[in-house]
Amino acid sequence: MKKIYIGIETGTLSIGIKNLLSPLQEIAKQQNYQVVETGGFGLYAYEPMIEVEHNNERHAFTKVTEKDLQTLLTDNKPNFNHSCYAGKTQDLPLLKCQQRFTFRRVGLNSPTCVQSYQQEQGYEGLKKALSMEPQGVIDQIKESGIRGRGGAGFPTGIKLQTVKDSPAKQKYIVCNADEGDSGTFADRMLIEGDPFCLIEGMTISAKAVGATQGFVYLRSEYPLALQRLTQAIENAYQVGLLGKNILDSGFNFDLKIHSGAGAYICGEETSLLESLEGKRGVIRFKPPLPAIEGLFASPTALNNVITLATLPEILLQGGKAHNEIGYEKSKGTLTVQLAGNIKNGGLYEVPFGTSLKTVLSEIGGGTRTERPIKAVQVGGPLGAYFPEELFDLPLDYETFMGKGGMVGHGGVVVFDDTVDLSEQAKFAFEFCAHESCGKCTPCRIGSTRGAELIAKIQKKQDLDKNLEVVDDLCELMEETSLCALGGMTPFPVKSAIKHFPSDFGIK
Amino acid sequence: MQKIENIIEQQQKALNSQVLPESELLQTLILIQQELSYIPKNSISTLAEAFNISRADVHGVVTFYDDLKLQDAPSNAKKIIRVCQAEACQSMGVRQLMQELESAYPKDGEISIEKVYCLGNCALAPAAMIDNQCYGNVSISQIKNLLA
Ligand SMILES: Cc1cc2nc3c(=O)[nH]c(=O)nc-3n(C[C@H](O)[C@H](O)[C@H](O)COP(=O)(O)O)c2cc1C
Ligand code: SF4
Ligand code: FES
Numbered sequence: 001m002k003k004i005y006i007g008i009e010t011g012t013l014s015i016g017i018k019n020l021l022s023p024l025q026e027i028a029k030q031q032n033y034q035v036v037e038t039g040g041f042g043l044y045a046y047e048p049m050i051e052v053e054h055n056n057e058r059h060a061f062t063k064v065t066e067k068d069l070q071t072l073l074t075d076n077k078p079n080f081n082h083s084c085y086a087g088k089t090q091d092l093p094l095l096k097c098q099q100r101f102t103f104r105r106v107g108l109n110s111p112t113c114v115q116s117y118q119q120e121q122g123y124e125g126l127k128k129a130l131s132m133e134p135q136g137v138i139d140q141i142k143e144s145g146i147r148g149r150g151g152a153g154f155p156t157g158i159k160l161q162t163v164k165d166s167p168a169k170q171k172y173i174v175c176n177a178d179e180g181d182s183g184t185f186a187d188r189m190l191i192e193g194d195p196f197c198l199i200e201g202m203t204i205s206a207k208a209v210g211a212t213q214g215f216v217y218l219r220s221e222y223p224l225a226l227q228r229l230t231q232a233i234e235n236a237y238q239v240g241l242l243g244k245n246i247l248d249s250g251f252n253f254d255l256k257i258h259s260g261a262g263a264y265i266c267g268e269e270t271s272l273l274e275s276l277e278g279k280r281g282v283i284r285f286k287p288p289l290p291a292i293e294g295l296f297a298s299p300t301a302l303n304n305v306i307t308l309a310t311l312p313e314i315l316l317q318g319g320k321a322h323n324e325i326g327y328e329k330s331k332g333t334l335t336v337q338l339a340g341n342i343k344n345g346g347l348y349e350v351p352f353g354t355s356l357k358t359v360l361s362e363i364g365g366g367t368r369t370e371r372p373i374k375a376v377q378v379g380g381p382l383g384a385y386f387p388e389e390l391f392d393l394p395l396d397y398e399t400f401m402g403k404g405g406m407v408g409h410g411g412v413v414v415f416d417d418t419v420d421l422s423e424q425a426k427f428a429f430e431f432c433a434h435e436s437c438g439k440c441t442p443c444r445i446g447s448t449r450g451a452e453l454i455a456k457i458q459k460k461q462d463l464d465k466n467l468e469v470v471d472d473l474c475e476l477m478e479e480t481s482l483c484a485l486g487g488m489t490p491f492p493v494k495s496a497i498k499h500f501p502s503d504f505g506i507k
Numbered sequence: 508m509q510k511i512e513n514i515i516e517q518q519q520k521a522l523n524s525q526v527l528p529e530s531e532l533l534q535t536l537i538l539i540q541q542e543l544s545y546i547p548k549n550s551i552s553t554l555a556e557a558f559n560i561s562r563a564d565v566h567g568v569v570t571f572y573d574d575l576k577l578q579d580a581p582s583n584a585k586k587i588i589r590v591c592q593a594e595a596c597q598s599m600g601v602r603q604l605m606q607e608l609e610s611a612y613p614k615d616g617e618i619s620i621e622k623v624y625c626l627g628n629c630a631l632a633p634a635a636m637i638d639n640q641c642y643g644n645v646s647i648s649q650i651k652n653l654l655a
Contacts, residue, residue: 014628014643044630182593185627220537220574221626223639259537261572264624278532279564280571296530338630340598345630368599377594381624413629415598427597431624 002076004033005051005058007040007107009192010224011185017048023069024050031073039193039228041107042185042347043094045365051089052078058089097363100349101325101333102310106193112231114239117196123241125312129204130249134164137208141311143319145331149186150176150267150304151379151408152484153330153397159301162291163209166299173206173214173253174276174295174302178260178267180219181380183411186335187305189347191218191225194309195232196241199255201308203246204315206253209301214253217272219260229257264381264435268483269302271437282437283483304409306335327353330396330407340413341367350395357391359412371416375500377424379408381431382488384495385421404495406488421500426454428492432485442477443486449473450493460505467497467504511550514538515557526559532568536575544587545578573623584619586654589636592622595629599644604633607647618654 006024008017021035028035033052043049046062050069053059054077061072061084068084079085086092100106109116117123129137142157163171175198179187191198202214218226233255236242244252258276260266266275270284273295294300310332314322322332330352336359338345343365350359360373367373375385384405386393393399400407415424429450436443450473457466474490481487497504518527518535527535535554539546546569555562569575576582590608592601605620612618628634631643637653 010641011628011631011643014631014634014641042630179627180625182591182625183595183629184625185629188627221623221636258534260574261533261537261540262574262623263572275533276530278528278530278534278568280567282571340595340629340632342630345632347630381594411595411629413595413598419598423602424594424597427594431593435624 001032001034003036003053004028005036005038005053007047007049008037009040009042010188010222011042011044012040012047013224015047019066020048020050020064020069023066027069027073031076033073036110038107038109039111039189041095042189043092043344044346045094045344046086046092054078060086060089060092062086094344094346094348094363098349099325099333099351101313101322102197102306103190103194103335103347103349104313105197106189111193111195111228112235114196114235114241117194121316122196122312123200123247125315126200126203127247128315129207130247130251134208134210137204137315138164140315140319141208144314144322145319145326145329146307146310146314146322147330147397148304149306149310149335149409151181151406153407156303156307159291159303160205160208162289163211163299163301166292168299170213170296170298171209171211172295172298172300173202173209173211174272174300175202175214175216175305175308176267176269176272176302177216177218177222177225177305178272179222179305179409180264180267181409181411183339183377183380183413184337184409185339186337186347186410188222188225190305190309191222191229195229196236197309197312198229198305199232199236199242201311202255203242203253204311205301205303205308207251209299211301212252212254214255215276215295216255216257217260217266217276218257220262226257226259233257265437265485268485271483272302273300283439285482325351327351327394327396329398334395334407334410336395337411338364338414339411341369341416342414343368352396353394355391356386356393356395356412359395360391360414364414367414367416369416369418371418373414374417374419375415375421377413377415377492378411379406380411381428382406382484382491383408383411384491385424385499386495387499390499404498405491421496421503422454422458425493425496425504426451426458428489429454432489435485437485440480440482440486442473443481443489446473446477447486447489450489457504463505467506470497508547508550508553510542511539511547511553514542515553519557527557529558529560532558532560532565533572536569540575543581545576545581548577548579582619583615583617585617586637587619587621588650588654589621589623589626591624591626591628591632591634593625593629595625596633599632601633604645604647608650611647611651
């Protein structure tokens, strides 16, 4: 039967796509089509979007309303004269501008169906890994040049090597699906849209380091991701893709989900491990590295969702293919999440090195309020605010570090010219105060003082003196904080002051 | 209390052990929160006993996590709306929306407004959540309809 596709994920559901579902099913039935609920492409300028299969190609209808549905099909084929018709899916400009590597399957098929996953080369990467020696798997990952996508950009191959080389009876694979950074939703889209890809990636990582138990630490704000991942794990167990003797290789791997409970700091790896152990998410001192002494004091390979979900494709295509994509020391693709005040908000997987400008003007299409862009914040709440003069920067770990910011998890939040950057700087301190784990004084107390100082600056009280105190406070936090929450809260604060001095009353 | 004892019993069966491992404390608390919409203050000692840890340990965990609400009794709220306060939602006017919400729904009333930081729907800001359902591009009038 020919198919009609509709993307069902938190984003599309949040703008009411459910209302289209039952009328669509009705129409499909009449015209002999089967409705497939996919995980969506994350291109919100097109949503609600419906695709109709014709001659083995997918044709897209965008911004579809309930009324439009009635005329979507004529004589058992798509109505090409429909006002919502936008051409073939593969030619949609916002999809065509991407290089989907990790997300290649997201949006194509039913997320929890093993068969559809396997039809799209799912589990081919794992098969290769299972036929190799663990060191061979790690060598491929090293060759790929992939660095952690959770924010810190640490080389994944080296981390896995450390875990592999740490002798222990029990080792663990932990997936960081806490995705607390504001402006980011790639982990959610991946889990909702292609959960087997994460499961496969974790199994590959387990094989590489010799772990038999995995945990996904999933934030509580993602109920649909929890539901789909739970379903996918169940399905994987049923067909022997998890559990004992996976794919008849003799390799065993079990996977369990643990829920978070609304603490941003639990995205930091050692806090996450404490939380997985059932405790308060207080940061641990490093060393020992989690790779050597992690969960329950055992060697633990902890990685972000996107890092892990990229491993199947790396194994499948070979490390070299991945290494050829990207820019300088940032290999592969970055899943840019375009958010906030921007028309074409959504998920764009592009090679590292793509400039911010390309993302903002060619993809973004201007602000939703039709006003000029004043600032963007890149890399979550600890990322810097950048003005237009810096939009030529290539998205690359080192380049952004050099400019007092970070690429982080790839979130780009856009603000128009009504934003007051002093409010944003104050919020950065307030957020730090709210989320601090409380272990170090500069972070716990300094952040509250910081917010008070910005409030005084806003009222022009002792401007010069207070700016100086903020500067000293930032330096203290950067130098003495145990983790990046306290250590990097100065990034948004200092960048806001530096690039937007007039918002702070500085002439 | 009966419900809490049931949850503990359920966990004891699932883990096949009378004394529960500390590693299951957070997950157990999450279950209680889901079931009762709060963590009763007087359940702390029951939990401490079941996990064979100190009451201070249990208390410490409960108060660390925003999702867990330590209270004497259930609140009056019939519905909870969680509104994202983070940057993408700020860029689309959530500060103003919050003012409107707070004046429409007074404190301790039937509608409780909770501040959260990012719901992962940042391309469709501002975002809010009611009963595990996320809403995007929300406006005050839409929220009033949803909560009516
Ligand atoms: C305050 C803070 C919050 C973090 N939140 C996350 C998060 O939500 N998800 C994530 O993958 N990494 C997060 N990280 C980074 C992790 O500590 C860790 O570097 C990462 O999960 C390792 O995986 P990767 O190498 O695959 O990136 C956070 C770090 C800090 C300091
Ligand atoms: S910097 Fe803040 S969050 Fe990090 S360990 Fe110190 S107190 Fe905890
Ligand atoms: S910042 Fe509001 S949903 Fe992400």
